[in-house]
Each structure stands twice: as C-alpha cells, then as structure tokens.
Amino acid sequence: MRPLSSPLSRATLLFAFLLGLLLPSPTQAQQAVRADTLYPMTGDGPIVDGVVLIEGSTIAEVGPASEVDVPSGATVHEATVATPGLIDPRGTVGVSGLENVPADQDQLDTSAPIQPSLRAIDAYNPREDLVRFVRQLGITTVHTGHAPGALVSGQTATFSTTGGTVAQSLKDSLTTVAFTLGPDAQMRFESPGTRSKGVAMLRQELHDAQAAMDDEGPTTDLGQATLQKVLRGDVPALVTAHRAHDIQAALRLQEEFGFDLILDGASEAYLVAEEIAAADVPVILHPTMTRPSGTNQNAAFTTAATLHEAGVPVAIQSGWEPYVPKTRVVLYEAAIAVANGLPRRAALASITRVPAQVLGLENIGTLAPGQTADLALFDGDPFEYTSHVCTVLSAGDVVSDECK
C-alpha cells in the first residue's frame, strides 16, 4: 500500500476505522446453517444438532448448537442434514454442453492423439445449463475438462459452479493432465492401434519432455511444457484405465517416470486393489451406475467398497457421457455405492473431502473455520432417492433455495 500523504487522509482513515467498528460490514454478513445432522467431514463423526457459522464467504465456526453462538441478526438456514458443498471429482460439464451438438462439445479434439497443451479454461462455459443443473443438486465445485478418448486429450481445471465468467468461477486453472490407456484411446485415431503402441507413444513423449528439461531455457512447445509440469510433480497425471491390464500399465508408467498418478475410471480396480494400494495411488472411480459395456464391461456396483476396504482413497466421478443422461450426478452415484457396501461417511468423503485432497484443492471439501462456505442442505438422508437438496450455499451465497 502506498504511504498516506496528508493528515486529512489519516483522519479519514481513522473515521472509517471507527465506523467499521460500529457498523457490520456488508461483506462480513453473518449466516448460520443449523442441521439435525451435520457432516463436517474433518475426520470426526457427524455432529448432532450442529451449527456452521459463516462470515461473508468463509466459515467462522463449526460445532454443536450448544457451543456455537449464533449472533442475533444472522440469517439462519435450517436443514435435516448438511454437508460440505459437493465436489464432482471428474466430469465434463461446462466443456461438454447439454444440447450435445458440435457447437457445445469441446471435451475431445481428435486431430492428434497427444495434445497436452489444450487448456480447459479456454473451453469452459460457466453459463452452461448443465452447470446450473448440477449446482441445484448440491454440487458447488466441478473438476472438468478434457474427456477420456485420446492418449493425452488435454488439461483439466476446477471451477465453482457459481459465477458468470471463467475468471469468476475459476478455482484452479490446471488441475490435471488427462491421459487414456487401452482401447478407448485407439478408436478415433489411425495410431495407436494397440495397447502397446499407445504406451510406447506416451513413453517417447515423456522421455522427450524429460530430455528437454535439461536443455537451456524453457521449451517453446506448449504441450511439452505441460508434460514437464507433470514430470516435475507440479501437476498430477489423471490416467483413465478401465481394464486391469490397462491399470497395471498406468502403474508401470508412474513407476518409470515418477509423476503423481490419479487413476481415473478404473472399473476393474477390484482385481488389482492391493497393487493400487501398494503404489499409494488414489482412484477417481467411474460413476457407480456406469453401463457395463465396452471397457466398462466388468464394472461392479461394489468397487468403491472394495477399494475403500483396501485402503485406497476413493472419489466417485460423474465421468463423460456421450448421450443421455448428458451428465451423471455424483450424489446419486455415491448413493448406489453406499447401497452396495461403501460406508456412509466414506461415500460422503468420496464427493467432498477426498476429491479436494486428491486434486489439491484448498479450502473446500470440509466444514471447518477458514474454509470456503460451500454447503449442501438436505431435507433427509442425502443418499435417499426421495430426499431433496433444498439449499445450496456457494462461498456464502445462497445459489439455490428450491428443494430439488
């Protein structure tokens, strides 16, 4: 800040300071959420009759109603259950639109099989109807961008589901680089035509990027610069691999190049759960209700539970849908995982805390002092078909207040 230049300015400042003490600042408006059951997702169990006190866009206090003093004048939102705002750990909403016509489908460019330079921020449409749709179902953050379907389809980014411009919505401009292994990376290209060729092409590309890191001066190749961020460990590789042998190829690449790996999709992960756990690799699992066909042919409703039991961090994604429904809803996908053995808190974590940790997203995914005030308020068990998401708060703003 520049030094103040005159006594008048100092007096003005003093006056403003005193006024500030007397009048509540509009940016620090106080709100509270009071829920019969509150899931802070900080590691402790749920709080019965819990309160989240919000100041402006930030959480100030979390605890049982008996211990949190809600100032008179604060707006109070009541709910049966409250959770952190939900995070879609891997989808395409905003990059892929509802109409499913060429003009709104920017999730995959098939001009080349390896395109790490493609940025999600240059395609994301924050006003897309699908973004609004998932927001009213409690999803306050989407990790979205380039879809599976190419060896390297491009970058992903993370956005708030609120905001009218990319800049207003943006939480993280480069969250991962999206890779795909196996037949899903082959069908749209002349080459690779086999699994082995695909891995060979990726290894060469990564070796070239590594070699260029030793050169003097930064590379002028935008794709190579992006891969170097992966190789340096600045950005994780999000590798879509469904069949067990494709998952093993992903683990092999990770071991060879030492990058941070997040397994994506992973429908046969239950066959190699021990190997995934031993490699200390998190999984952003396919939507539980994914259709059992193609490379997903052996998908099981029980995989999230199996991975959780093996000690693998599990997030559950909306994924990529080429037809109907145009997006899946992670709340519903987690519900089916609960019905098939995933413990309730692990299921809530799979769409709140775990994706925040896995994707390196700060200030979201849990309810604790200092965290962004993103919350989803329910009128019953969040996973039950007949419950509703009735209020959604995004950075302290009520962005939906109709029961959906």
Add this chain to the structure above:
Amino acid sequence: MRPRLCFAFAVALCLCVALPAQAQEQPHVFRNATLYPISAEPIENGTMVVQGGTIQAVGPTGAVEVPDDAVEHNAAGKVIMPGLVDTHSHIGQVSGGDGSAAMHPDVRTIDAINVRHPSIDRARAGGITTVQTLSGSGHLMSGQTTFLKLRDGNTVADLNACDDRPIEACGGMKMANGTNPQRESGPFPQTRGHAAAMVRQQFVQAQEYQRKKQQAESAAEMPDRDLRMEGLVDVLEGERTVHFHTHRHDDVLTAIRLSEEFDFDLVLHHVSEGWKVAEEIAAADVPASIIVLDAPGGKPEADELIYRTGRVLNQAGVDVAYHTDDPITDSRLFLRQPAIGVRAGMSRSAALESVTLAGARMLGLADDTGSLDEGKDADFIVLSGDPLSVYTKIEETWVEGQSVFDRSNPEDRDFATGGYRVYDDAIQHVHE
C-alpha cells in the same frame, strides 16, 4: 446309445417337457410380509399363497387359508409386491429394421431376441418379470415389438407373455418421431413434416389393402400377400398397439393426431415434454410410458426432460408407467424411476402402480399380471424393505410361481452387482 434306449430316453424327455411344471408344484406360502397388492391398500402383516403358477390367496396373516403341504417362507420384515412390468426395454440383443427403409411394419423383433443374453438376467435381478422388448427409434417404424415373461426358457416362444396367442402375435408396433428417425440421406425424412407425410401415406395404403381384403369374395380376388401391409393392418384393426417414441411437446401431439386419423391404439413413450401438454394427453385418453434421466439433454429434444413429468401427467389424469429403456437406464435400477417420481411429488401409490399394474395395462396384460390378486399369475418380488429406498435389495424374483432370481445365491447376486465377466459368462448361464 442303442436305438431302443434312445427311444425310451426320448419318451422320458417328452414326458418331462410336456407335463406343465406347475402340475405337481407344491403350494408356497409367504407369511408376515408387508404386501403391496397395488390393486388394494398395502397389508402390514400379510400372507400370500401361490400354487400352480398363480396366486391362490392374498390377505392379512391369519385371514388366509394355507394348505397343509405348503412350502413355508417367513417373509417377516420383507416387502412383497408384484413383479415389475417394464414397458420399454432393449434387453435380449433385440433389433429391428435396417437402413433400407424408414418403415418396417413387416420386421419382427422375435426373429432377433436372444433369450440367453445376460441382459435378461440383469432384468430379473432388477425385479422385472414382464417386459416389452422393442427395436430402436432410428426409424419412423422400426418393427413389431414383443412382450416377454422373464420365466426360464430356451426359446423366445418359451418366454411368450400372452397365454391366448402365439409369440408372433404377442406384441405391438414401434414408431418414433422427432429427430431420431430423421437422417440426412437414404430413404429417411429430413424434417418433421416429411416424417408425418410418410407415415400417413403408408397408413392410407394399408387402409386400401385392408379394404381389398375385406371386399374379396374369393381367394382369387385377394390382394397379393404383402407382409408390410399386413403389419399395418394389424395396427388398423387394433391387434397391435402403437408404442410411439416421442419427446417434444409438438411431436407428442403429432403422434396423437396420427392415432386419431387412423384410429389406432396408442401408448406414448418417453414423453419428455409431456408436462407441457398434460391436459391434451389426458383429453385424448392416451397412456404415457415415461423415463426419468438423471440429467436433461444429450440431444436437443430432451433438454427439457424433468423429474416431475410423472407427477404432472398423473395429476392430469393420464395413466403413467415408467420404463428403463435398458440400456439407457439399467434394469437393475428400475425402482429408481418411480422413486425419483416421488422425489418430484408423485404419490407413492401412483409411483408403485406405474411400474406394475399401469405397465401391464399398457401391454394389455393386466388380466394376468401387475397386481397381487387371486387368480393372477404368481409374478412377484421379495424386497428387503421399502421399494422406493436406495438401500432396499430385491432379494427374490418369481415368475409364475418359479424363482428366477435369488440374491442369496452368489451366482444370481453377481447379476445384481456386476463384476468380472459376469455378463459374458452369463451367456452360458442356466437356472437350476
């Protein structure tokens, strides 16, 4: 094998096959269940007796006479409701017409259905006992549909859902409008106007064919047998109901307009924007078989598909069924559809009826299935709890008194949960 032994073996085999399985079947009694008869109010502590493939008695426990030799099933804590009726599904690798024409009234889905396909086991795991298998929506008229009972069987005829006619006649006719049957090239319409004109022209020809047949006084005067025309005459004569894929509100009304012009029986399918024309659908007295998708879109005409369509249509007085459209939604999760209907304000009773009795009415099978009533087929499911709860498991599926899915059997449970090669091994799967 020597000829004589072979003959004896064949006779024995014949006896086994020819004798109806139900003939010697012991009665089964399910006691202490919460019963949802659908045709009546739920019974808190109910008992149901089945024998010979049919329901013998349903009522409060204690008020139902139970035969001494009945096989006992203690269903305390369980819910029993009718087997689910899925009015729109593509299980069994069903296919219809090809790209050679936009209308295929002569093409029969029975000539394509693979009853050993694992999708049929997935449907049994989802509690579905009766299903309409249809060809796709990429044609104005893609073929003759088939109604199946998901009993164990080796042939499509074994799964015939109609007890009064052969499998060839047990079905409807699939039609579609809107964008799916429109194509840029080939013998397909490019516009809605052209689509409706093509359909009308075909029906006008069929009326002429029908007139010639009716007026023929001898075999010589009969028109040459034209299978395409015969399929359409079936529709004109009410032998086949038209099951009409339609999404946009104006396309819904076009389907109704065609049905009124040619006086055919109509069931609307999908009806994504039906909520905009609920009064008109009700006034036309046309039932609606609808789908819930988790999110709208995927194509422009589904961009206003919403959860409350079932409630709005039901409240307008339209008979509403839900369907899976498997593989669009998974047969194992059929009960999600009425549950999401309830989420959007539909009554529980209407929602439960929508996947049972309402569907049976739309297929003309309501005399046989769709409710727990004395004399009806013993098609029912045993659930671990509230049918509309995500936590509830379908534990058993019974078709005509025979168990076709039992979750306590690990092999059957795999069909419910999926897993490694569950659905391709299943091609060889035979129920014991």
